[in-house]
Amino acid sequence: MDLPVCLIEGRTDGKLQVNAEAIGILSRIRQPVVVVAIVGLYRTGKSYLMNKLAGSQKGFAVGSTVQAQTRGIWMRCLPHPTKEGLTLVLLDTEGLGDVEKGDKKSDTWIFCLAVLLSSALVYNSKNVIDEYAIEKLHYVAELAELIKVQSGDDDIDEAEYSRHFPIFIWALRDVMLKLEHNGKPITEDEYLEDAMTLKKGNSQKTLETVNKHNKYKDCIRMYFKTRKCFMFDLPSGDKNVFQNMDKVSEDQLNQDFLKNVKKFCDYIYNKAEVKCVDDIHQVTGEILANLVTMYTEAICSSNAACVEDVVTNVSVVENTRAVEEATQYYVEKMKEEVIFPTETLVQIIEISEECEKEALKIFMKRSFKDNKRHFLKKFMKNIDQKKSEFFEKNDAESRKHCEKLIKKLSKDLKKSLKEDSYLRSGGYKMFTDEMEGIEEKYKNEPRKGTKAMEVFQEFKKSKTKKAIKIMKKDEALSHQQKKLEEEKKKTELLDVEKIMKKCIESAEIEKKELEKKIKEKSFKEIVKMEGNQRRLRQDKLQTVIRSMERERDTYNSQGFMEYGRKSQTFIDKLEKKKVAIFAVAWVVLLGLAIGVMVVRPTAAPMVATVIAAGVGLLTG
Incomplete structure (x- = not known):
């Protein structure tokens, strides 16, 4: 995009409305997104910083008057x-506190949306971080009224905020002060943390x-686990x-600025992470489009947004x-990899196994919050159905090819039978020699596929009555020879039927055995992926807990025991959540096993053999 587009616009009735054009742009982005939003008072130079992040001088409107430019x-x-x-x-947001707008509710909504949608939130202000500046950040305290983490559970909301909120960057503009505290030089980050210190x-x-x-400061400290400060000199x-x-041009601007x-841009590029939902699942432009629409509708319709919902x-x-x-x-890959017909059943099953494995990775990467494994079961059912279709096609192509081959090889035989060429003395031997020749040539033909034996036996069966007729007309054979040959042909006919039945049964047994092994691998792979996701969630949660422990220790050391106790309450709730993630993993394993058996009833014995492996992966 060379130029910005309005993502969320204000309506005349004071509500916010999503712009369909912008949603369309986002929906076409399949890559994961890093979302950087900037908020702050109007006329503080927010748009300039956003243009610099975009690597351009123009784009977002930069005004030179006291009127706000961005709406x-x-x-x-x-x-x-x-x-x-x-x-x-x-995301460049409308300036907060615009006196011409006269709608404070809209300011709060915009601030709330910026927090919910971004992976890095930049708060832009001027001169110093003092009590006046903190006062202007009262929107942070209002987040608790506008955002619920879980439906029907107010008690855990505040403890959960920092899991879902972005990193917080305070951009302090037009700074003239000297970075010192009690006569000692300090860093920008130390200046921010000092400004966040509670007072009595x-x-x-x-x-x-x-x-x-103190409430505003506590909200910033507890809701945003990562905080950073950048201080900018006057540009000119x-x-x-x-x-x-x-x-x-840049040579007209202050070089320190x-x-x-x-430094600010480099930090954003390196430290701002991909936006995630459900702790670990990356947000693409497509998902972001849905988040924008749903969060905006939720806030404007009920004045509150529930993250979980x-x-x-x-x-x-x-x-x-x-x-x-x-x-x-899976379908496209199978079409690409399989050359019909495959020589053996094993070949197509092995190709299917690889395609299914890759398809499963694609599903698991995109799927999230499928707690009852409804969609996983649906995926497995789809794969089974498509796999059956490919196997049926493979059999059909094999049959078609073999029937065509036999028709070609038996062309002379068919002609001779039509002309009754074998109905003479010595005709029976000529017929049997011809049949043996056809069988030999048929065996030597490559790539006949899974139905090769079955089709040839059907061909032999179809010619048995002809053989008996020819044999009875052959005057070169004695009565005794004819009797023996007739008995032999009847036995052969029974043998052919047995062979055909055995071919079908053997193919089915082989297929089931191979499928069983593949399902064992698939089940283990799913459990392994689930285990990896569980560990990632626990790691994310542990990072939040460590951050809150630092805040608790700081509060206690400064004598703010009430805030320290509140922090400890949050820590206790998150520790329970961490344990719950492990407990849920066991339920998932059991549910997954049941799901496999529902979709594939024959897999019940296999499930028992891999439960132990699943337990090992979950506890590893």
């Missing part, structure tokens, strides 16, 4: 500058204000240059597509 939320998508295979999505009221008069500011001392930042801009709704869409995409991959 709603504007979006620009581009290939990630440093990470291959990712798309960078930049000196009097009853100030206590209410201090407590309110020249008023004309300052008011035309999108038009002037430009260095800080580069939105993610569940998105997961239904994604799981449905995961089934379709993985099934389609």
